[in-house]
Amino acid sequence: MYLREGEMIEHVERLIRAEKWEDALAEAKELVAKYPTHAAANAVLGTCHCHLGDETQGAEQFRKALELDPHFWQAAFSLARCLDRLGRYEEALEAARAALNEKPSSVRIGRFVKAMERLTPEKITDSWQLSTKPIYWNIEVTSDE
Secondary structure, three states: OOOOHHHHHHHHHHHHHOOOHHHHHHHHHHHHHHOOOOHHHHHHHHHHHHHOOOHHHHHHHHHHHHHHOOOOHHHHHHHHHHHHHOOOHHHHHHHHHHHHHHOOOOHHHHHHHHHHHHHOHHHOOOHHHHOOOOOOOOOOOOOOO
16 A cells, blocks of 8 residues: 555554554654655654664654754754763753754753753853852761771
8 A cells, every 4th residue: 555655654653652663663764765855754763763772873863854854843852852861961952952942832841951951060051050069078987996
């Protein structure tokens, strides 16, 4: 049966919702092979990779989706979450800020940005955080014996 790219994406999304991840991955790979310049196709492939534990490949697919559609805030936010799992916090913050720039009304993305800012101290912008300096206590434990 022939499906257009939109129908194919919906089919992969149904597989994802049904948590049939291996099937979704296979279908998403086929979809990207057929439509390599379709941003949403690359994003669903990225979703499959990330869920199956290959965050590096997932991040690559989300980046490709963003190259194809720089205003694709869902791909930017998914990229941020993937990079967060990889411990690449500065890159995650950058991607999250891009998503928030496209979708400023999103409380969820806003909270994620704040969390990433706390993980990347050099990127902190809150004045109360900038004005505090860590205090380190040096405690020496000795014995009277």
